[in-house]
Amino acid sequence: MKTIKNLLLLYAILVAQMPVVAVADNVSEYTIKAGFIYNFAKFTQWPDKSDELKICIFGKDPFGKNIDKIDGKISNGRTIRVIRTQKIDEVRSCHIAFLNIIPPERYLFERALKKIDGTHVLTVSDARNVTEFGVMIGLxxxxxxxxxxxxHTMALASDLEISAKxxxxxREVN
Amino acid sequence: MTCASKIFAHEYNAGQVNIEAGDITEISLEQLLNTEVFTASKFNQKTSEAPSRVTVITSDAIRQFGYRTVKDILNSIPGLYTTYDRNYSYLGVRGFGLPGDYSTRILMLLDGQRVNDNIYDSFGIDYDSIINVDLIERVEFSAGPGSAIYGANAVFGVINVITKSGDAIDGVQVSADYASENSRRARVSAGSSFDSGIDALFSASAYKSDGADLYFPEFDDPATNNGVAVGRDYHESQNLFLKLKYESWGFEAAYNNRTKGIPTASYEQEFNMPPSETTDTLGMATLTYDSAIDSRSQVFGSISLGRFEYIGDYIYDYPPLTVNRDESLGEWWNAELRYQSTHFDNHRIILGTELQNNGTQQQANYDVDPFASYLDDMRSGERYGLYLQDEIKLSQQLILNAGIRYDRNIYGTNTSNIKKSIASPRLALIYAMQPETTLKFIYGTSYRNPNAYELFYPETLGYLPNTELEPEEVETFEIGIEHYLNNNFRLAASFYSNKTTNLIGLFEDPGTGDLFFNNLDDVTAQGTDLEAEYIDDNGLQLRSSYSFVDTEDKSTGVRLTNSPEHMFKFNMSAPVFRQNADAGIEFQYMSSRTTPNGGSTGGYSITNLTLSSQKIYERLELSASIYNLFDKQYADPVSVEHVQSSIVQDGRNFRIKASYTF
Incomplete structure (x- = not known):
């Protein structure tokens, strides 16, 4: 037991001496990523004319309250609705889908994409190399x-018009 | 870590836009691109940040290479190898595959839940595995010491088998295969993700094999059928699996029952004499709760029940011809509570506790008729564990992963109550030299307890009792390097050195000839695992590894038995027939291994070939495999309970398989 006590003590000292950086809670990677998603909505044209623009988060939600701040905002005359779902079938009616697939394996992405094939969903993900798997935007x-x-090839195939800007x-368009 | 003020002052005027107030929609895309961010640590670890080398085998590989059992999957992982004595398959790792050891130095998890039983600390990897491979989503193997989180048995590594969800089956699936020696397996699975939010999967499967007539030169005598065991290599098993998930709740139940004929006349049995066989049954049921408390913390809890039963019928001619039955029954329940938090910036803390109650640890040995009892031993025990791990982000490039687990083990109540406490620390420094290169420095200790079999089985069977057995402990240093040459090409290398103290082994008293388990001298091992993986954009996948290990028993100065110095593995899968099918080629080489009597088995290489397709007809999956394509004759070293020092393995054999989803 003594060794454990000493180890814990050593640990406490190590932690205490580490530089502490004060960081505001909501200024994080996913606050900025939510901003990107808002901009993707702004600079994309969908073939439908509905009043709502549905932004769906598929899988575990990494945004938390960060993305709720764009819920209700108006983009190109449509009201943004943020929807969280665990079901890939529900993604079919979304305008934007953030795919948080774990583990980020190619075959899992391909399977998910196959299930939303033939729809007009702008797919977004922040897993590694996702645009090569067929996701339209990779962060x-x-x-x-x-x-x-x-x-861009995948976006065009789904009748999505992504603005020149x-x-x-x-960083890379293919 | 960068400073918070940067985000406001750096690229645009502070005050103009206030991200904190939530005006994220008013920031231009250009500004967003120039904003420095704090990367949030995710609960699901990337393997490059894990405090060990992790190998992942996916369901795609299981299909592409025609893997029949968990054993086939494990054989493709760097540093792992298996040994089969035609009764059980045993797992070896990093040069440790001691004959007579029941895979006690690896912890096996099914969806995070311990599978190792509470009598032998063992788990089945062949058709006695708790799960049918068709239900596996992926297998993760973490090499190196894992006791700092998982406690006992995570000595040289942890295998986590992650099962598919009901959604992955999405309907009713039937599967049937036919293989050499009139082996057939059938499975029916039903799975779906319902609108109510419930995801459910149920599966049942059965396997039966007649087995070949086998020739053993050691018994080549007219009195023992000229060494031919006729119809003694039969094998059958059944698996059941149920998995339910609803929001944060999960329930899982798994069952396996397996009977295997013993063709080898092990334990000095009569040769070629029915009904020499063993039957093992394992059942587990687990309820889990896994939920985020807030965006920075998560709680996990589980309660699990387990029951393991083994019955072995061994045939002796005393005379008269008598069935000697060997039995064990293990029952346990286990509870775990774990809390993860990233509440403190740059810290990812895991705090957990585990309690296991081994209500029944019963072992018996008796002659069936006329009845004579040799052993009737009933024990129970408990163990408690408490663990803490902190993953500290020292800088953008440097992570320190520090963890420690304290375990208290109590075994054998009533007459003799043995209590052992043990602490297992692990320290890992993970350095991202460049975005594509990661270096890992790992130090850790791990252990296993003497199990109920080693402690209490011997008492009345001509073995000497030894309740003084100490836990076996291993200290490991490891350096790992992972490098991505480009998006398609990954290289990894690990170099390790470990020292085992109090290795538990079977000893013979030189004076009396009595057998007893004892803590042996130290054993050291130094080795390396090298891996290369290439995936191109057209579906070509290459996976290759080379493992070298040098093991030494310090008391004798010799290499351990059944410890191959070199292993080379190569897997390639590529789309063929205009992308309508996949061809999978597997090549495995193993250098020679010594047997318990001082002899050796020759080095060998085998090649397996599988052709599979999911595209001939919608929802139909077909595959055809030839294993040991070049019909290489090779043998595995086996333990001292055999007259044989090694047992010849299967020659060229095949399997065809079809599955269809309605």
Whole structure:
């Protein structure tokens, strides 16, 4: 028991001496990512004319309250609705789907994408190399800054019109 | 970690936009691109941040390479190898595959729940596995010491088998296969994700194999049928599985029952004499609760029940010809509570506690008729564990993962109550040199307890009791490197050195010839596992590994038995026939191994070939496999209860399989 006590003590000292950085809770990766998603809505044209613009988070929600702040906002005359779902079938009626697939394996993405095939959903994910798996927009972090890649071929195949501005600011378009 | 003020002052004027107040929609895309962010740590660890080397085998690989059992999956993982004595299959890891050891140095988990039983600390990997491979989503193997989180038996690694959800089956699926030696397996599974939010999966399967007539030169005598065991290699098993998930709640029940004929006349039995066989039954049921408390913390709780039963019928001619029955029954319940928090910035803390009550640990041995009892031993015990792990982000590039688990083990109540306490620390420093290169430095200790079999079985069977047995402890240093050459190419290497103290083994008293379990001298092992993986954009996948290990028993200075120095594994799958099918080629090489009597088995290499397709007809899946394509004859070293020092393994054999989902 003595060894444990000593180890815990050592641990306490180590933790106490670490530099503590005060960080505001809501200024995080996913606050900024929510901002990106709002902009993707702004710079994309969907074929339908409904009053609502449904943004769906599929899988475990990494945003928390960060993304609720864009719920109810107006984008191109449509009201944004944030929807969380665990069911891929529900994603079929969404305008934007953030796919949080764990583990981020290619075959799992491909399976999910197959289930929303033939719809007009702008798919977004922040897993590694997702645009190569067929996801339309992939978010990544480089030097603490967020960048995005666009798989324009997939977007066009789903009748989505992504504005030239969005394509210009993308890190990579294919 | 960058400073918070940067986000406001750096790229645009502070005060102009207030992200904290929630005006995220008023920030331009250009501004967002230039904003520095704090990366939130995710609960699901990326393997590059894990405090060990992790290998993942997915359901795709199971299909592409025609894996029949968990054993086939494990054989494709760097550093792992299996040994089969035609009764049970045993798992070896990093040079430890001591004959007579029942895979006690690896912890096996089914969806995070301990599978190792409470008599032998063992788990089945063949058709005695708790799960049918068709229901596996993926298998994760974490190499190295795992006791700092998982406690006992996570000595050289932890296997976590993650099962599919009902949604993955999405209907009613039937599957049937036919293989060499008139082996057939059938499965029916039903699964769905319902609108109510419930995800359910149920599956039942059965396997039966006649087995071949086997020739053992050691028994080549007219009195023992010229060494041919006729129809003694039969094998049959049944599996049941139920999984329910609703919001934060989960329930899972798994069952396996397996009977295997013993063709080898082990334990000095009569050769080629029915009904020499063993039957093992394992059942588990687990209720889990897993929920986020808030965006930064999560709680997990589970309650699990387990029951394991073994019956072995061994045939002796005293005379008269008598069935000697060996039995054990283990019953336990287990409760675990775990809390994860990222409440403190740069810290990801896991605090957990586990309690296991081993209500029944019963072992018996008797002659059936005329009845004579040799052993009737009833025990019970308990163990408690408390663990704490902190993953500390020292900088953007550096993570310190520090963990410790304290266990208190109590075994054998009533007459002799043995209490042992043990602490298992682990420290890992994970350094992301560049985005594509990660270095890991790991130190840890791990252990296993002497099990009920080692402690109490021997008492009345010509073995000497030894309740003084100490836990077996291992201290490991490991360095790991992972490097992504590009998006398609991954390289990984690990170099480890470990020292085992109090290794538990079977000893013979030189004076009396009595057998007893004892703590042996130290054993050291130094080795490396090298891996390369390549996935191209057209579906070609290559996975290759080389493992080297040098093991030494310090008291004798010799290499451990059944400890291969070199292993090479190669897996390739590629789309063929205009992307309508997948071809999977598997190649495995193992260098020679010593047997318990000082001899050795030759090195060998085998090649397996599988052709599978999911695209010939919608919802139909077909596969055809040839295992040991070049009909290589090779043998596995077996333990001292056999007259044979090694047992010849299967030659070229095949399997065809079809499954259809309605």
């Amino acid at each position: 990544s972090i480089n030097d603490d800054k967020i960048a995005f890649d666009v798989n 969005l394509l210009r600011l993308a």
